[in-house]
Structures are given as structure tokens and as C-alpha cells.
Amino acid sequence: MTDFRLAPAVAEAFPSALIALVTATGVRGREPWPHTAAALEELEQRLADGSWHPADEADPRIEAWHTAYRSFGTNPRRIRPSVDALGRRLAKKGSLPRINPAVDSYNSVSVRHGLPAGAFDLDRVTGDVEIRYADGTESFTPLGEPGAVENPKPGEVVYADTTGVLTRHWNHRDAHRTRVTEDSAHIAFVLETLHADRDGDLLKVAADELQGLLAPHADQTSVHYLSPTQPEATA
Numbered sequence: 001m002t003d004f005r006l007a008p009a010v011a012e013a014f015p016s017a018l019i020a021l022v023t024a025t026g027v028r029g030r031e032p033w034p035h036t037a038a039a040l041e042e043l044e045q046r047l048a049d050g051s052w053h054p055a056d057e058a059d060p061r062i063e064a065w066h067t068a069y070r071s072f073g074t075n076p077r078r079i080r081p082s083v084d085a086l087g088r089r090l091a092k093k094g095s096l097p098r099i100n101p102a103v104d105s106y107n108s109v110s111v112r113h114g115l116p117a118g119a120f121d122l123d124r125v126t127g128d129v130e131i132r133y134a135d136g137t138e139s140f141t142p143l144g145e146p147g148a149v150e151n152p153k154p155g156e157v158v159y160a161d162t163t164g165v166l167t168r169h170w171n172h173r174d175a176h177r178t179r180v181t182e183d184s185a186h187i188a189f190v191l192e193t194l195h196a197d198r199d200g201d202l203l204k205v206a207a208d209e210l211q212g213l214l215a216p217h218a219d220q221t222s223v224h225y226l227s228p229t230q231p232e233a234t235a
Contacts (some may be wrong), residue, residue, distance in 0.1 A: 001234050001235070002122050002125055002127075002128055002129060002188065002234070002235045003128040003129070003232055003233070003234050003235075004019075004021055004128070004129045004130075004131070004188070004190075004226060004232065004233050004234070004235060005128065005129070005130045005131070005226075005231055005232045006019070006130075006131050006226045006227070006228065006231040006232070007130055007131060007132035007133070007231075008231070009132070009133055010131055010132055010133065010157060011227075011228035011231055012228070013071070014068065014194055014228075015228050016194060016195050016196050016197050017192070017193070017194050017196065017226075017227060017228065018192070018193050018196035018199075018200055018203055018225060018226070018227050019131070019190055019191070019192050019225065019226040019227070020190065020191040020192075020203055020204070020206070020207035020223060020224075020225055021188060021189070021190055021223070021224045021225065021226060021233050021235060022188070022189040022190075022191070022207055022210050022211055022214070022221065022222070022223050023122075023186075023187070023188050023189070023221065023222050023223075023224075023235040024102075024186075024187050024189070024214045024215075024218040024220070024221045025185070025186050025218060025219055025220045025221075026185060026186075026218050026219025026220060027102060027184060027185050027186070027187055027214070027217060027218045028217045028218070029100055029101055029102055029181070029182035029183060029184060029185075029217070030182050030183070031217060033101035033104070033105070033213070033216075033217055035212075035213055035216070036101050036104050036105045036108060036213050037104075039105075039108040039109075039112075039213065040096055040098070040104060040107075040108050043090070043096070043108060043111065043112060044090075044094060044095050044096065047090065047091070047094060048094060053091065054086075054087030054088075054090050054091055054111050054114070055083070055084075055087055055114035056084070056087060056088070056091075057076075057084060059114060060195075060198070061083075061114040061115065061193070061195075061199060062081065062083065062084050062087075062114065064193075064194045064195055065081040065083075065084065065116065065170075065171075065194065066081070066084075068157075068170065068194055069081065069169060069170070072133070072155050072156050072157050072169075072170075073153060073155055073156065074156065074169045074172075079169055079172050080172065081116055081169075081170075081171055081172060082110070082116045082117065082118065082171045082172060082173070083110050083111065083114060083115060083116045083117070083171075085172075086107060086110060086111050087111050087114070090111055096108070096111065100180070100181060100182045101182070101217065102119065102180050102182075102184065102187055102189075102214070103119065103180050105210060105213040105214060106118070106119055106189050106191075106210060108213070109191070109206050109209050109210045109213070110191070110206075112206075112209075113191075113202055113203075113205070113206040113209075115191050115192060115193055115199070115202070115203060115206055116170075116171040116191070116192045117171075117189065117190065117191050117192070117210075118159075118167055118171055118174050118189070118190050119174070119180045119187055119188065119189045119190070120159075120166055120174070120178040120180070120187065120188050121178050121179065121180050121181070121184040121186070121187060122186040122187060122188050122235060123184070123185065123186050124177055124178045124179075125161050125166070125178055125188075126161050126162045126163040127161050127162030127163075128161065128162070129159055129160070129161050129166065129188075130159070130160055130161075131157065131158075131159055131170075131226075132157070132158065132160060133154070133155050133156065133157060133158075134152035134153065134154055134155065134156045134157075134158045134160075134165065135154055136151065136152070136153060136154035137151075138151065138152055138158065138160060138164055138165045139151060139164045139165065140152055140158075140164060140165035140168055140175060141164075141175055141176045141177060142168075142173055142175070142176060143173060143174050143175060143176050143179055144176065145176060146176050150168070152165055152168055156168065156169060157169070157170040158170070159190075161178075163177070164177070166178050170192075171190075171192060188235040189210060189214075191203055191206050191207055191210065196227065207223050208223070211223055
């Protein structure tokens with residue numbers, strides 16, 4: 001079991017934050033996931049026919065993350081929140097990357113609802129996970145760059161376990177060590193908003209949608225929520 005915790009200092013700085021923790025065990029990542037494939041194709045078709053477009057930085061959901069990034073010293077125009085970067089890629093290329101079914105599922109839900117999302121292979125996580133401010137001593141190896149080592153700046157919001165940083169700049173980029181692959185069987189997914197007062201219902205719809213995509217291909221799924229008033233959940 002892995003506990004996820006929202007550190008008191010982050011909770012105080014972002015009092016309306018709400019994080020959905022969607023967990024799946026016994027995931028079967030090598031079988032066809034037709035509902036995920038259809039969800040991606042639907043988004044791409046709606047973009048092509050002009051009936052939908054991904055949220056951009058003028059959207060309040062994205063703008064809130066730009067403001068948060070600036071508050072801890074990150075330039076969001078250079079290092080973009082994940083959902084912002086994903087939406088821009090979709091708008092430019094007309095399609096989303098196909099990585100593997102589990103990753104494709106959260107990418108689809110993220111861009112559809114304009115909410116940052118990420119995931120961790122819990123079999124590669126050490127100890128518990130905390131969403132906290134970096135102290136400058138941590139190390140981070142970016143996804144897809146197993147030979148690289150970065151050191152988050154003090155005050156940057158990160159996801160971290162007892163070994164190192166799992167996600168930099170709150171939700172910009174995940175670590176290579178805990179990446180989700182087709183063989184990941186125990187996965188924790190996160191969906192995030194900084195304005196539960198405005199987008200809490202949207203987050204819950206998105207979490208339910210993600211759980212619906214995962215459930216046919218996992219032995220068990222569950223959804224829990226982290227907030228300043230309930231800062232801990234178990235995956």
C-alpha cells in the first residue's frame with residue numbers, strides 16, 4: 001500500500017486544490033482497450049470538424065496553473081503544465097500520441113476536461129508519495145531520459161517518494177523510474193484542479209470517466225480524493 005499526502009505548506013498555499021487518485025490493480029496493458037481507442041478517435045474527429053478544441057492558456061482551468069507555476073518560480077510559457085502542453089500538441093498535430101493503453105486513457109481524459117493528469121507504476125515507487133515543496137537536494141530523471149539527472153529548485157512543487165522526485169513543477173513531467181508501461185500492473189493515476197469550488201464537479205466526472213476506461217482491463221479500481229481538509233489517501 002502506498003500513501004499519498006498533500007504537504008501542509010502546499011495545502012496552505014493552494015487551499016482550493018483537489019486531487020483525484022484513481023488506482024488500478026491487476027492491469028492488463030497488453031490486451032486491446034477499444035473504449036480508450038474510441039475516446040481518442042472521437043476527440044481527434046471533433047477537433048477536425050471544429051466542434052471542439054482543447055483548452056488553452058486563456059481558459060481559466062489552464063490560467064490557474066500558469067499562476068501557480070509562477071508562484072513557485074516556474075515560467076509556464078517555457079515549462080508548461082502537462083494539460084497545456086498536451087492540448088497544444090493536439091491542436092497543432094491534430095492527433096494525440098499513442099503510448100500504451102493506460103497512458104492513452106489518462107491523456108484522453110486530461111485533454112477532454114482540461115485537467116492535468118499523470119500516473120505512477122506503484123511497483124516502482126519507494127515508500128509513500130508526498131506533494132510538497134522541493135528543498136533542492138532531490139534528484140529527478142525525466143521520462144525518456146534514463147541517463148539524465150536534474151535537481152528541482154527549492155520551492156518548486158513536486159511529487160516525491162523516499163528515493164526522489166516523481167513529477168517536477170507539480171505536473172509538468174513525470175520521472176522515468178515510475179513510468180507506466182504495458183507491463184505495469186499496479187498504477188496510481190492523478191487528476192488535479194486548483195479550484196475545487198469551480199471545477200470540483202468536473203474533476204469528479206473526469207475521475208469517473210477514467211475509472212470507466214480502466215475497469216474492463218483491471219482486477220480492481222478505486223477513486224479517492226486529496227484536499228487540504230483530507231490530505232491523505234491510500235493507493
